[in-house]
Amino acid sequence: MTLPRAQLLTAADRFGTPLYVYDAAELDAALARVRSAFGKGRVYYAMKANPNLTLLRRLRAAGVGFECVSAGEIARAEHVGASGDALLVNGPAKSAEEYAAGARLGATFIVDRAEEAALLPPRSKALVRVNPALAVSTHDHLATGAASSKFGVTPEQAPGVLRALRAAGHDARGLHVHIGSAIRDASDFSAAFARLAELRPQTGELEVLDVGGGWGVDADLLGIAQAAWGAATVFGAQLWVEPGRYLVARAGTLLTRVVGTKRTGRNFLLTDAGMTELLRPMLYGAQHPITALWDDPQPAAARERWDVAGPACESGDLLARDVSLPSPRPGDLLAVGEAGAYGASMSSSYLTRSRPAEALWDGTGWTLIRRRETPQEVWAAEVPS
Ligand SMILES: Cc1ncc(COP(=O)(O)O)c(C=O)c1O
Structure with missing residues (x-):
């Protein structure tokens, strides 16, 4: 509090x-901590954590982009003026509407399966999501980078998906990984980033390495940033991050x-x-x-x-x-x-209760x-x- x-x-x-109450100073302070740890890394706020338009406008004004996983979230991003390189469109089962809205706004798509090479709008910007299949120290439902998780392609498949995207005329800019949420053990992140770095001989240099979010509120950001930059450097890539919970939970x-x-x-x-x-x-x-x-x-x-x-x-x-x-x-x-994270955004009108x-x-x-x-x-x- x-x-x-x-x-x-x-x-x-x-x-x-x-009533949900938010402290703007704590939101700003969390962003400052992320910026200070990740330096030149580009920050995309995973708006699923809390999509309130006032918070989005505040983050956008501070130069933060958005990671969106539904047509509704893309519409929110557009509503607060985010497009082009300020927009990521993600999701394991994107709809035709989401592809069309993302393309209209010039978003980069996070590709979750090989079939998307044929589903993306022509000449899309894309990253390939890799599931490193690791044990992740969080609740089962919050782990997205475990072998049993539905997300991403295997490390073995990833270089082939990058090639398939390029062959289909897309701008395959790099790799993406997000291993879960509220992760307790920072070494989970370094293990995941190291697994991606092992792919360098097959992928060659990449423009972007996006290491997702998932940091607990007490996470060792400097340690995570060091491991992330280590992997980005292996690819000669820019570093992108997608914090959700970390930015808004404490606020x-x-x-x-x-x-x-x-x-x-x-x-x-x-x-x-x-x-x-x-x-x-x-x-x-x-x-x-x-x-x-x-x-x-x-x-x-x-x-x-x-x-x-x-x-x-x-x-x-x-x-x-x-x-x-x-x-x-x-x-x-x-x-x-x-x-502040996954509170208001997961509230429901079950029992016809007013959110x-x-x-x-x-x-x-x-x-x-x-x-x-x-x-x-x-x-x-x-x-x-
Ligand atoms: C791809 C992706 N990026 C970022 C996030 C944000 O995670 P967190 O709020 O734990 O930082 C999520 C959360 O589900 C996600 O799926």
């Missing part, structure tokens, strides 16, 4: 809860109010946010720091342990298990930290950057509505 408690209380009172906090408590052998603290606002704990067993924002006369040792549970009719609807918190009363406010509002603190004041949906907006696309 990067914002002072008083600011969080003000935001919750003003915009209601559940974001989910504010939720206590609805009540229940003691049934376990202590449940019931909140007005749950899986529909923050799916990560349920989807990946992700652990987010939870801070009580109410005054606590109790000594810490006397605190009880709580399962923080949301309002959905699903047993898995938990924000956290077994956390020590001071005695809660209805209306008290909790801050769920490191929630939460989002607000940005810019150092001087709060700005609402997404208003809370209404139930009518949730069903607006249904016909007849």
